[in-house]
């Protein structure tokens with residue numbers, strides 16, 4: 001089996017990556033989801049549990065990494081996110097490499113919030129960015145009720161700005177509406193299939 005065509009899907013927090021990734025999945029494109037990989041390594045027995053215990057023992061609850069405890073730690077320790085990333089990112093990269101090695105599909109999609117930040121855009125065949133207005137983004141994230149405004153700002157400040165992501169994208173998928181995003185997803189898949197069959 002030859003290497004798959006790799007779509008790198010990214011977008012800032014709350015811009016609609018997961019929703020758009022599901023649209024690709026519904027059209028037969030297998031998905032690797034970076035946030036889901038973090039959930040796997042944070043679960044009881046996961047690869048991140050012991051390394052995180054070493055830097056923040058109170059974040060380990062019932063054998064797994066507790067996100068609320070991590071967020072509380074981030075609130076009082078400015079270097080917390082950086083320390084976490086040093087543990088999490090290499091483990092997530094290993095998870096991604098396993099997925100790419102094992103897949104038999106001709107097209108796959110990597111759903112990666114930090115595609116540009118970690119330089120992974122250089123290893124994909126097409127960079128797809130989901131984007132909507134900053135107002136819609138903020139409203140959607142705060143509506144979820146899982147993050148405070150301050151936590152949203154901390155994460156946002158760490159991410160490559162939306163305008164820069166748009167400028168670096170091969171394709172932008174607008175996520176103001178479901179129908180608009182679905183049309184754009186159909187176009188992306190048709191374009192790739194055309195290229196693969198040429």
Ligand SMILES: CC(C)(COP(=O)(O)OP(=O)(O)OC[C@H]1O[C@@H](n2cnc3c(N)ncnc32)[C@H](O)[C@@H]1O)[C@@H](O)C(=O)NCCC(=O)NCCS
Pocket residue numbers: 012013014034035038067070071081084085088089092113114146147155158159
């Ligand atoms: C900060 C934490 C505790 C927040 O957990 P919570 O369940 O509330 O949110 P969730 O994990 O769903 O993240 C929401 C979104 O925040 C953004 N985000 C998360 N971590 C980071 C980061 N280190 N840098 C920039 N953006 C980030 C992503 O867009 C993500 O989709 C959690 O995201 C975490 O442990 N992050 C560190 C690990 C990491 O770097 N993950 C990024 C993907 S590899």
Ligand SMILES: Nc1ncnc2c1ncn2[C@@H]1O[C@H](COP(=O)(O)OP(=O)(O)OP(=O)(O)O)[C@@H](O)[C@H]1O
Pocket residue numbers: 011012013014015016017018019020035113140141174175176177178179181
């Ligand atoms: N095309 C769309 N049309 C309308 N609403 C959308 C669209 N895409 C996403 N949404 C809504 O926006 C919110 C955020 O979407 P989603 O969870 O997919 O974003 P995300 O980029 O994966 O977020 P995060 O980076 O925080 O993990 C959700 O409430 C979702 O229903």
